Amino acid sequence: MAIWTNVRVGGLIDISATLAVALALGTLIGAERQYRQRTAGLRTNALVAVGAAGFVGLGMSLNANVGATQVLAYVISGIGFLGAGVIMKEGTNVRGLNTAATLWCSAAVGAFSGAGYGAEAALLTLFVLAGNTFLRPLANLINRIPINERTTEATYQVHVTVDTENRDLIRDLLGEKLEAAHYPLRDVEVLDRGEEDVEFVATLAATSIDPVELDAVTHELEKADGVSYATWTSSAVG
Numbered sequence: 001m002a003i004w005t006n007v008r009v010g011g012l013i014d015i016s017a018t019l020a021v022a023l024a025l026g027t028l029i030g031a032e033r034q035y036r037q038r039t040a041g042l043r044t045n046a047l048v049a050v051g052a053a054g055f056v057g058l059g060m061s062l063n064a065n066v067g068a069t070q071v072l073a074y075v076i077s078g079i080g081f082l083g084a085g086v087i088m089k090e091g092t093n094v095r096g097l098n099t100a101a102t103l104w105c106s107a108a109v110g111a112f113s114g115a116g117y118g119a120e121a122a123l124l125t126l127f128v129l130a131g132n133t134f135l136r137p138l139a140n141l142i143n144r145i146p147i148n149e150r151t152t153e154a155t156y157q158v159h160v161t162v163d164t165e166n167r168d169l170i171r172d173l174l175g176e177k178l179e180a181a182h183y184p185l186r187d188v189e190v191l192d193r194g195e196e197d198v199e200f201v202a203t204l205a206a207t208s209i210d211p212v213e214l215d216a217v218t219h220e221l222e223k224a225d226g227v228s229y230a231t232w233t234s235s236a237v238g
Contacts, residue, residue: 014116015057022053022113025125026106032132038099039086045106048079052110060115068115079107102132154234156183156209158202158218166226167198173224174202177217183209197228209234 026049030042052075059071083100105128112121158178162170171188178185189201214232221230 015061018053018057018113018116018118019050021118021121022049022110025049025109025113025121028125029102029106029109029128029132032129033099033102036132038102039096040099040103045103048082048103048106049110049113051075052079052107053114054110056111056114072111075107075111079104098132102128154208156204156206156214156232156234158200158204158214158221158232159230160200160202160218160221160227161193161197161229162200162224163196163226163228164198166224170221170224170227171200174200174221177220178202178204181213181217183214183217 023046026046027042029049030040030045033045034041055071055075056068059067059069061067063070083103086099086103087096105124109121109124109128112118112124158174160170160174174188175185184205185202186205187203189203191199191201193199218230218232221227
């Protein structure tokens with residue numbers, strides 16, 4: 001049987017070593033994720049690293065470097081599907097991106113190991129651990145910095161609720177006030193709010209604003225006849 005004729009002691013020792021390195025390094029990455037109580041923890045990262053090492057090692061056994069390169073392309077795309085499974089969207093918040101990126105890095109560690117580059121695999125592991133550990137305080141520090149609307153790029157919208165009788169007048173007034181404040185309009189959407197009211201949603205062409213100026217614009221709009229509500233909102237640019 002071919003399964004027995006392909007058995008080589010030297011080959012078994014080599015693949016055992018590469019899988020052991022992948023398992024050990026994947027376990028190190030996974031241990032940090034497990035400690036942080038992430039979705040993909042110790043076992044997942046270890047298995048991803050071992051699986052990547054196994055596939056790349058198989059490719060090398062079948063067709064040397066060409067085979068490893070061909071298999072590696074499929075490993076990368078396959079890990080992309082796996083990473084998508086840990087990304088969750090809750091309202092406007094997206095969770096799991098860092099976990100997915102860590103799985104991707106675990107696969108790279110395994111690929112290095114499977115190709116016989118153990119030292120490079122260990123070095124990459126150190127960089128992954130550094131990224132997930134030492135960059136955390138910096139990320140927390142940046143998150144605590146107050147947001148400056150003047151320098152933050154975002155999509156800004158002005159919302160004005162008005163009765164249908166004054167609809168056209170307020171629409172013109174909205175454009176005039178924003179133009180006077182040097183915030184040109186990109187688009188104006190009209191939404192029905194019952195039988196007697198409509199809401200204008202004006203999207204600004206500007207990607208950064210002065211909150212005081214926009215507050216002044218909405219305050220002036222609220223004073224106009226027929227306007228029951230005026231405010232502005234922002235959403236981060238993707």
